[in-house]
Amino acid sequence: MTTLFQAIMLILNVVWFVMIAHIIMSWLINFQVLNLRQPLVYQLWDGLNRMLEPLYGPIRRILPNTGGLDLAPLVVFIIIIVIRQGLANNAGFFYGY
Numbered sequence: 001m002t003t004l005f006q007a008i009m010l011i012l013n014v015v016w017f018v019m020i021a022h023i024i025m026s027w028l029i030n031f032q033v034l035n036l037r038q039p040l041v042y043q044l045w046d047g048l049n050r051m052l053e054p055l056y057g058p059i060r061r062i063l064p065n066t067g068g069l070d071l072a073p074l075v076v077f078i079i080i081i082v083i084r085q086g087l088a089n090n091a092g093f094f095y096g097y
Contacts, residue, residue, distance in 0.1 A: 005087065005094035012084050015055070016077075022048040023073055052076075 025045060028034040034041045056072040063071055087094075 001094040005091060008087060009084065012080055012087075016080055018048065018051060019073060019076065019080075022052055 025034065025048065029036060029041075029045065036042050036045060052073075055076050056070075059072040059075050060070070063075065
């Protein structure tokens with residue numbers, strides 16, 4: 001069970017850092033530091049969007065329309081924090097104590 005705990009925590013950490021990269025990249029694109037016409041920037045942006053859309057899509061359908069403000073990443077961050085904290089508080093279950 002230790003392996004399951006570590007695998008879940010690893011997946012949550014990877015999703016966390018991919019989301020951070022996506023958010024920072026969106027800021028850089030919006031402030032015109034990065035240009036989507038550059039092939040590498042576009043490929044990175046498209047890849048991050050494809051990876052995170054399965055997480056953001058269902059949440060966007062539930063949240064009310066806020067115009068240009070996307071609250072889905074914030075909700076996913078909160079969900080990840082709750083899951084990580086729940087796993088950490090119940091780590092004894094995974095380790096057999």
